[in-house]
Amino acid sequence: MTERLLVFDTTLRDGEQSPGASMTREEKVRIAKALERLRVDVIEAGFPTASVGDFESVQAVAQAIRESTVCGLARALVSDIDRAGEALRGAHTQTRIHTFIATSPIHMERKLRMTQEQVLDQAVIAVRRARQHTDDVEFSPEDAGRSEFDFLCRILEAVIAAGARTVNIPDTVGYNLPNQFGNLIYRLRERVPNADKAVFSVHCHNDLGLAVANSLAAIQNGARQVECTINGLGERAGNAALEEIVMAVRTRRDLFTCDTRLDTSQIVSCSRLVSTITGFPVQPNKAIVGANAFAHEAGIHQDGVLKSRETYEIMRAEDVGWKANRMVLGKHSGRNAFRARMDELGIVFGSEEELSRVFGLFKDLADKKHEIFDEDLQSLVTVAGLEKKNESIHLLGVHVCSETGTIPHALVRISIEGKEHQSEAVGSGPVDAVFKAIEGAVETQSDLLLYSVNAITGGTDAQGEVTVRLEKGGRIVNGQGADTDIIVASAKAYINAINKLLMPPQRSHPQNGDI
Ligand code: KIV
Ligand code: ZN
Numbered sequence: 001m002t003e004r005l006l007v008f009d010t011t012l013r014d015g016e017q018s019p020g021a022s023m024t025r026e027e028k029v030r031i032a033k034a035l036e037r038l039r040v041d042v043i044e045a046g047f048p049t050a051s052v053g054d055f056e057s058v059q060a061v062a063q064a065i066r067e068s069t070v071c072g073l074a075r076a077l078v079s080d081i082d083r084a085g086e087a088l089r090g091a092h093t094q095t096r097i098h099t100f101i102a103t104s105p106i107h108m109e110r111k112l113r114m115t116q117e118q119v120l121d122q123a124v125i126a127v128r129r130a131r132q133h134t135d136d137v138e139f140s141p142e143d144a145g146r147s148e149f150d151f152l153c154r155i156l157e158a159v160i161a162a163g164a165r166t167v168n169i170p171d172t173v174g175y176n177l178p179n180q181f182g183n184l185i186y187r188l189r190e191r192v193p194n195a196d197k198a199v200f201s202v203h204c205h206n207d208l209g210l211a212v213a214n215s216l217a218a219i220q221n222g223a224r225q226v227e228c229t230i231n232g233l234g235e236r237a238g239n240a241a242l243e244e245i246v247m248a249v250r251t252r253r254d255l256f257t258c259d260t261r262l263d264t265s266q267i268v269s270c271s272r273l274v275s276t277i278t279g280f281p282v283q284p285n286k287a288i289v290g291a292n293a294f295a296h297e298a299g300i301h302q303d304g305v306l307k308s309r310e311t312y313e314i315m316r317a318e319d320v321g322w323k324a325n326r327m328v329l330g331k332h333s334g335r336n337a338f339r340a341r342m343d344e345l346g347i348v349f350g351s352e353e354e355l356s357r358v359f360g361l362f363k364d365l366a367d368k369k370h371e372i373f374d375e376d377l378q379s380l381v382t383v384a385g386l387e388k389k390n391e392s393i394h395l396l397g398v399h400v401c402s403e404t405g406t407i408p409h410a411l412v413r414i415s416i417e418g419k420e421h422q423s424e425a426v427g428s429g430p431v432d433a434v435f436k437a438i439e440g441a442v443e444t445q446s447d448l449l450l451y452s453v454n455a456i457t458g459g460t461d462a463q464g465e466v467t468v469r470l471e472k473g474g475r476i477v478n479g480q481g482a483d484t485d486i487i488v489a490s491a492k493a494y495i496n497a498i499n500k501l502l503m504p505p506q507r508s509h510p511q512n513g514d515i
Helices: 025-037 052-064 078-088 105-112 116-131 149-162 178-191 211-220 242-251 264-278 299-307 335-344 352-368 374-388 430-442 486-502
Strands: 006-009 042-046 069-075 095-102 137-142 166-171 199-204 225-228 327-330 371-373 393-401 409-416 419-426 447-455 464-472 475-483
Touching: 006 199, 006 242, 025 042, 025 052, 025 264, 025 374, 042 052, 052 069, 052 078, 069 078, 069 116, 078 095, 078 116, 095 105, 095 116, 095 166, 105 116, 116 137, 116 149, 137 149, 149 166, 149 178, 166 178, 166 211, 166 225, 178 199, 178 211, 199 211, 211 225, 211 242, 225 242, 242 264, 264 374, 327 335, 327 352, 335 352, 335 374, 352 371, 352 374, 371 374, 374 475, 393 430, 393 486, 409 430, 419 430, 430 486, 447 486, 464 486, 475 486
Parallel strands: 006 042, 006 225, 042 069, 069 095, 095 137, 137 166, 166 199, 199 225
Antiparallel strands: 327 371, 393 409, 409 419, 447 464, 464 475
């Protein structure tokens, strides 16, 4: 009989720890709803102690979700756990508290400055405290991948006895190799006396490019929960990619005795949504969700696929949500058709006024672009959110002059706290000139780390979606902009990033500090 493999998505928590990937509360709720449609079992919505913004996001997600369990992260500290409990109170769904403390010698000695006994006691106190808020408690020995095996067994036995229903084994720094990590899970399940009282979970980072391979090895050795993120988003090289694990298990049923309950046809739209909101583009050759993942260029492959798709395809594109016909709306579509399509995409408007604002943007876009696709609609909602609040700088107009043999020149008009400014500059190309003109007016003295353009859909009238990553004083932000004119999209993205730099930082990372 096929056993159930639980999917624990941490895009909103570990994924958000990618530099510049911070999301607003509304954006987190939109992603959480998409994850619920995907039917993930647990959504880790944030780290309530990290900031007021994180607390409010966990609260908002817990109230918006009905089917998936919503989880809040907490260090093994009573104050953190109570804060997580508070954020989850009043949830409309099941809740979980995930508490952790480091167990590797290097973390205990150099970061925590605690002995094994102190760490073990602290873990037990934390789990008992979390059980006062919810029956569903998960414990993680951070850096388990580099922890001493005997100590790991002792702490897991103690936290299970204290009431942890899930024990999660993180390879925090992505150090393990697949056979080693699979073997670790096997031996832990053999050795921990009360192992049968808890679900064994794994949480792999991708520093050596092995997060998915390590997770799959762990599943083959008895792990029944897997922690992962959409598109593999996450700190440094990221976390294990949800879509790759889920499709590997589903495609190779011959090698796995378990499967998830996911509706895999939601994978591509979820991937697009996370990419649009965070500004982290998906590489074209990325497995499952990359634009080329199901594209057969070589004639010999095309011929084979036309004769029998199994010759070169191990999965069906439509099973992960690539649809053959994705044209949805056009210039003549009315408000009702627009609302209905947005409903189907799971986009819910807070008010009629909000719907009207996005419908207005849709009409503007439809004047410039013949066919409007789902991706255009997702991007409209993101842009409407971006332009909505707290932004003190707005783009009023751009004029660029760029001709072969001349130096590109840009004139931009922007409003800064309601006052109009004009600024001109030349650059090595039109985008460079526009960025220099904006910087001339705003003087952020930030460094440009990344500039990328992605066509949201096909065709020369497609909207260009631009991501700009800026750094100032160690703080990194991502800005996005979309328009059928990529110079305008670039200016919007640059201004969006500057607006983020001007806002106070949203969150700190207490898990990296002392407890
Ligand atoms: O990577 C890690 O160890 C974590 C823990 C908080 C589970 O993210
Ligand atoms: Zn992690």
